[in-house]
Amino acid sequence: GQGAPPTGSYGQKGLVGAxxxxxxxxxxxxxxxxxxxxSRTRPVVDTTxxxxxxxxVGAGGGGHRTATFxxxxxxxxxxxxxxxxxxxxxxxxxxxxxxxxERDLHRWHASFSFLKAPNGNLxxxxxxxxxxxxxxxxxxxxxSFSQ
Numbered sequence: 001g002q003g004a005p006p007t008g009s010y011g012q013k014g015l016v017g018a019x020x021x022x023x024x025x026x027x028x029x030x031x032x033x034x035x036x037x038x039s040r041t042r043p044v045v046d047t048t049x050x051x052x053x054x055x056x057v058g059a060g061g062g063g064h065r066t067a068t069f070x071x072x073x074x075x076x077x078x079x080x081x082x083x084x085x086x087x088x089x090x091x092x093x094x095x096x097x098x099x100x101x102e103r104d105l106h107r108w109h110a111s112f113s114f115l116k117a118p119n120g121n122l123x124x125x126x127x128x129x130x131x132x133x134x135x136x137x138x139x140x141x142x143x144s145f146s147q
Contacts, residue, residue, distance in 0.1 A: 030073030065089040078104045120146035
């Protein structure tokens with residue numbers, strides 16, 4: 001005979017529903033967004049009329065294709081992380097990468113961020129502040145420029 005039908009979205013070991021893994025114990029899950037962009041310019045119409053041609057179409061632009069990525073997740077109730085970047089299909093390279101981490105600890109909030117630009121420039125920052133007294137804080141930023 002057949003057993004009981006599976007519960008949750010993925011059966012007995014599903015992430016949602018009866019028998020599912022309790023996601024609330026690991027934060028708010030994750031979000032991923034991917035966007036693709038194709039931009040093209042219309043061809044320029046040549047208004048010069050040569051007898052019998054009725055005008056012509058001049059050179060138009062090709063296209064520029066990019067994709068952007070954004071991933072954020074909260075592994076615990078007090079930690080959150082985010083990564084974002086973009087990719088240029090025409091240049092076949094990634095653009096800027098951005099990574100940030102945030103942490104709440106009792107009455108304190110900490111933020112760490114890292115950025116790498118396509119030209120090799122780097123930026124790093126740390127910010128820690130007491131939530132009850134925002135004037136009590138530690139703020140540090142470091143940048144490096146490639147030559």
